[in-house]
Amino acid sequence: MLHQSTASAGSPPRFTGKGKESQRARIGVFDSGLGGLTVLTEVYRQMPNESILYFGDTARLPYGSRSPEEIIQFVREILHWMEPQGIKMAIVACNTSSALALETIQSEFDLPILGLIHPGARAALNKGRRIGVIATPATAASNAYRRAIQEIDPEARVWQVGCPEFVPLIESNRIHEPYTREVAREYLAPLMQQQIDTLVYGCTHYPFLAPVIQKILPRSVELVDPAVYVVAAAVRELELLGLTETRSPLPTRFCVSGCPEEFAQRAKQWLGFTPQVEKVNLNQAVQSSPVANP
Numbered sequence: 001m002l003h004q005s006t007a008s009a010g011s012p013p014r015f016t017g018k019g020k021e022s023q024r025a026r027i028g029v030f031d032s033g034l035g036g037l038t039v040l041t042e043v044y045r046q047m048p049n050e051s052i053l054y055f056g057d058t059a060r061l062p063y064g065s066r067s068p069e070e071i072i073q074f075v076r077e078i079l080h081w082m083e084p085q086g087i088k089m090a091i092v093a094c095n096t097s098s099a100l101a102l103e104t105i106q107s108e109f110d111l112p113i114l115g116l117i118h119p120g121a122r123a124a125l126n127k128g129r130r131i132g133v134i135a136t137p138a139t140a141a142s143n144a145y146r147r148a149i150q151e152i153d154p155e156a157r158v159w160q161v162g163c164p165e166f167v168p169l170i171e172s173n174r175i176h177e178p179y180t181r182e183v184a185r186e187y188l189a190p191l192m193q194q195q196i197d198t199l200v201y202g203c204t205h206y207p208f209l210a211p212v213i214q215k216i217l218p219r220s221v222e223l224v225d226p227a228v229y230v231v232a233a234a235v236r237e238l239e240l241l242g243l244t245e246t247r248s249p250l251p252t253r254f255c256v257s258g259c260p261e262e263f264a265q266r267a268k269q270w271l272g273f274t275p276q277v278e279k280v281n282l283n284q285a286v287q288s289s290p291v292a293n294p
């Protein structure tokens with residue numbers, strides 16, 4: 001359990017970050033693709049001094065239609081690659097991986113690893129009790145959000161909808177097409193029928209669709225982006241561990257398993273700058289050298 005060590009007064013913290021100081025350890029942030037950028041922008045906002053290593057597993061997305069075994073294996077491979085790059089913490093910027101792999105992975109690595117589900121569940125309960133969750137099919141089928149929410153409040157009602165078309169539409173830059181609006185209407189209809197008061201973006205890609213979703217939902221529905229809350233939890237965790245950075249950050253290092261140019265082009269629209277992106281083979285050395293990023 002991630003917070004065991006820091007919560008138990010008197011005993012030394014499990015994650016000391018020892019030896020990382022000299023090499024300015026980064027925070028590892030990863031997703032299947034673009035979605036983790038919604039978490040990354042929260043990291044920039046809430047942790048302006050931290051240096052980041054971002055990884056998008058673009059060669060293998062979407063994760064949301066994969067089996068739990070595959071997802072666990074992918075996350076394991078990512079962290080095996082990330083750890084020796086010099087990270088002091090990992091943020092799983094992917095709900096699918098958080099739902100299906102977090103517990104297994106936390107027990108395998110000597111590193112604080114944070115996921116989205118519990119911070120998202122707590123935030124949703126701060127807003128309402130009739131909670132809709134839009135998510136990948138794998139996250140919806142895992143029931144992770146319902147379990148996390150009802151562990152805190154068994155009376156809360158939770159409806160989860162798997163949205164298989166969203167990630168491919170976002171990754172192929174079709175957000176503003178009428179077809180995307182139609183698909184969104186279809187996915188949201190059963191939640192609106194239940195008169196939800198709160199909607200959780202249960203996939204880090206989905207905030208890209210906020211302009212579409214906000215036009216469909218009644219204004220009274222509260223929107224919860226778990227990215228905000230996982231980063232707030234990461235801030236607290238770094239403070240507890242005494243690992244907060246005070247110097248100005250190194251340029252973000254962006255890495256992908258697929259085409260770096262394609263990722264850079266798409267990421268630009270969200271980030272507001274064109275990132276330099278490295279292609280990485282998780283099982284081999286990095287194939288191109290890093291160039292400065294803002």
Ligand SMILES: N[C@H](CCC(=O)O)C(=O)O
Pocket residue numbers: 031032033035036061062063064065093094095096097136139167202203204205
């Ligand atoms: N953005 C990820 C994964 C989406 C996918 O690759 O299907 C999530 O939050 O679940």
